[in-house]
Ligand SMILES: Nc1ncnc2c1ncn2[C@@H]1O[C@H](COP(=O)(O)OP(=O)(O)OP(=O)(O)O)[C@@H](O)[C@H]1O
Ligand SMILES: C[C@@](O)(CCO)CC(=O)[O-]
């Protein structure tokens with residue numbers, strides 16, 4: 001048996017635009033997905049994922065075909081795509097195409113909420129499954145393989161940002177294939193969560209359509225890239241006021257691209273009115289989480305009383321990426 005964990009993330013800047021080659025700066029946070037893997041000789045895959053929206057289910061499939069669960073197959077496929085992809089990558093990396101696995105996932109990262117649960121599950125899953133097969137992959141290769149998983153599930157449109165950040169930990173900068181760690185200070189992140197989720201694939205597809213239809217939507221994507229470059233300078237100087245201002249603008253540009261939601265806007269405004277340096281949605285959007293910068297308790301308290309905000313919490317930068325758990 002092998003157990004690995006990997007962190008979720010917030011985007012300081014640059015989600016969505018990063019899919020089109022602009023830079024982005026995601027930061028790993030101390031909320032992890034933990035994946036436990038054991039091989040089985042019958043070639044089947046058994047996934048125990050209590051957090052999935054199918055209200056906690058166990059599904060066993062492979063070899064002879066259909067999953068033996070009592071829900072529509074399409075739902076199961078959508079929910080298990082990242083785990084399937086991770087298992088496929090591990091089989092390939094270890095040159096063990098026929099091997100079966102028991103997989104159990106426990107995660108403190110809400111699903112589909114912009115905190116990178118999919119990347120964390122893919123990275124930790126590939127690490128645990130390859131180690132179980134006696135193969136130790138460097139974090140850069142885990143990131144690349146997990147990226148292929150996201151790319152597959154998100155219909156060929158994904159960046160390396162979430163997976164690189166989850167594998168390496170800390171703050172990172174991703175621009176196309178150029179992925180590197182940043183020497184960033186720990187920032188006072190406060191997260192507001194509306195209890196909901198967005199469909200990453202559909203939201204990414206929506207931005208692509210806008211970009212194709214309107215030149216000014218393509219310009220908006222480039223403007224996010226300019227904003228990120230400006231943000232990197234603010235990060236170098238540890239200028240929290242400037243970082244906050246740029247986060248506010250980043251949220252506006254994401255809103256223009258149609259990926260915000262009423263609940264996200266409400267939480268962003270609550271954070272701003274409480275005196276945070278700035279606030280924006282994080283990740284794919286459509287519902288889920290906002291991230292604000294505030295070293296005081298004011299934003300968390302204000303979010304706590306904001307209708308539509310289910311949970312507000314502080315998130316510490318996690319300097320650890322993927323890691324082995326247990327003995
Ligand atoms: N605890 C878990 N157990 C099993 N699968 C999970 C778990 N957490 C996430 N996943 C997989 O990841 C999917 C959610 O990924 P999605 O990319 O839509 O959202 P996210 O990664 O949480 O947010 P974002 O990509 O915006 O940061 C789930 O549908 C499921 O397939
Ligand atoms: C929306 C997006 O930019 C981030 C999702 O967390 C998609 C991606 O980078 O693959």
Ligand SMILES: [Mg+2]
Nearest residue numbers: 116118119200
């Ligand atoms: Mg994701």
